[in-house]
Amino acid sequence: MITLTGAARLTELMLALALLQQSLEHLRGLRDERILFGARIALCLLVLAGVARPWPLVGMAGLSLLILQRFQGPYNGGSDRMGLLVLWSLALAELMPSRPLQELFFGYLGAQLMLSYFVSGAVKIVNPDWRSGRALSDVFRFSAYPVSEGLRAWAQRPRVLLVMSWAVMAFELAFPLTLLWRPALIAGLVVAATFHLANACLFGLNRFFWTWLCAYPAILWLQGRVLGH
Amino acid sequence: MNNPLRLLAPALIPSWNFFDVIAPSPRVEYALSETATAAPAAWTEFRPRPARVSILTMLTRLFWNPRWNQSLFVTACAERLVDQPTAHSEDEIFRRLAVDLPDDAAGWLAFRLAFVSRQGETIEREVLFQAAPRRLETLR
Numbered sequence: 001m002i003t004l005t006g007a008a009r010l011t012e013l014m015l016a017l018a019l020l021q022q023s024l025e026h027l028r029g030l031r032d033e034r035i036l037f038g039a040r041i042a043l044c045l046l047v048l049a050g051v052a053r054p055w056p057l058v059g060m061a062g063l064s065l066l067i068l069q070r071f072q073g074p075y076n077g078g079s080d081r082m083g084l085l086v087l088w089s090l091a092l093a094e095l096m097p098s099r100p101l102q103e104l105f106f107g108y109l110g111a112q113l114m115l116s117y118f119v120s121g122a123v124k125i126v127n128p129d130w131r132s133g134r135a136l137s138d139v140f141r142f143s144a145y146p147v148s149e150g151l152r153a154w155a156q157r158p159r160v161l162l163v164m165s166w167a168v169m170a171f172e173l174a175f176p177l178t179l180l181w182r183p184a185l186i187a188g189l190v191v192a193a194t195f196h197l198a199n200a201c202l203f204g205l206n207r208f209f210w211t212w213l214c215a216y217p218a219i220l221w222l223q224g225r226v227l228g229h
Numbered sequence: 230m231n232n233p234l235r236l237l238a239p240a241l242i243p244s245w246n247f248f249d250v251i252a253p254s255p256r257v258e259y260a261l262s263e264t265a266t267a268a269p270a271a272w273t274e275f276r277p278r279p280a281r282v283s284i285l286t287m288l289t290r291l292f293w294n295p296r297w298n299q300s301l302f303v304t305a306c307a308e309r310l311v312d313q314p315t316a317h318s319e320d321e322i323f324r325r326l327a328v329d330l331p332d333d334a335a336g337w338l339a340f341r342l343a344f345v346s347r348q349g350e351t352i353e354r355e356v357l358f359q360a361a362p363r364r365l366e367t368l369r
Contacts, residue, residue: 021292024293025293025294025298026295028295029295029299030328064237065233065234065237066233068233068236068237069230069231069236071321072230072231072236072309072315072317072318073231073236073305074240075298075302075305076298076301076302076305077301077305078247080240081239081243082240082243084237084240085240085241085243088237088240088241112243115245116243116245119244119245119246120245120246120247123246123247123249124248124249129250129251135248135250135251138251138347139251141347141352142254142345142346142347143251143254144255144256144300144301144304146278147278147287147297148278148279148280148281148282149278149279149280149281150280150281150282200287200290200291201287201288201290201291202287204290204294204297204298204301206290206291206292206294206298207298209291
């Protein structure tokens with residue numbers, strides 16, 4: 001069983017690497033971005049080094065407010081929001097004076113990861129366009145996400161997209177069941193990571209891949225904590 | 230400008246309703262003209278997609294993808310401009326268009342937002358926003 005301390009430190013390291021990668025990308029951006037993300041790079045390096053814990057992490061949480069203000073919201077939608085959720089859950093957990101409160105904030109992250117799959121599946125399955133494969137066809141046909149014009153041809157493969165739509169919805173809705181058995185959870189996380197990898201390749205959503213992975217230690221810890229594995 | 234704590238709240242209490250509906254998708258188009266009042270001769274799509282991207286490039290972009298992520302931010306600003314117009318979103322699009330243009334480009338820069346959607350079986354484009362031109366030199 002992974003301990004709270006071990007899972008939190010692993011999350012911290014993965015998050016620092018993910019935010020370091022994002023921050024380096026911003027060094028190609030406008031001047032005011034370079035200042036904000038240069039500061040975040042320094043804090044990420046302190047987190048990786050394990051220096052003055054938890055203050056570099058708390059500093060990153062504070063800096064995230066300035067970054068939100070700068071872009072008037074997340075720079076890259078859902079992926080940045082997941083990064084913020086991981087960051088704030090972890091920072092608050094590490095600031096808490098007692099073990100139950102630390103567990104509460106870190107467990108919240110694990111629970112939200114589970115919901116991220118389940119609710120995404122639930123909102124899709126109530127939409128007739130998702131059930132018919134039409135919605136996924138629209139994603140390929142005219143959304144802003146496909147990384148090349150060639151990928152838009154997938155919109156002309158309705159049977160493949162129908163199967164893909166139902167596979168995604170079934171997986172997302174069934175994800176909470178994987179919490180009942182450790183090997184099932186590990187298998188579920190591998191499938192989910194493969195799903196994020198496909199989205200990164202086809203739609204250029206590389207930040208989703210890294211930030212969702214950062215929350216995996218939290219759900220592995222939460223399952224062990226709840227089921228006593 | 231929104232309070233940062235208000236901007237943080239949806240991240241801490243997420244809705245997780247990704248792709249629940251496939252909304253009309255914006256395309257940013259820009260044009261340069263010699264004067265502020267001249268009608269643009271032609272509109273150019275901002276960063277059109279390449280015909281093909283290799284698997285190796287897709288995998289490389291897992292680690293380094295600044296240009297695409299910036300394009301996604303411009304798309305987000307375009308959606309915000311139509312949903313809840315702010316000077317911030319318009320400024321951001323102008324600034325990113327300006328830095329993408331060649332150094333010797335000059336004149337007045339304008340952009341418009343064409344939204345693509347499916348109506349029944351047909352794909353439709355509708356221009357929902359057009360920004361007043363700005364002098365390119367002031368954007369760099």
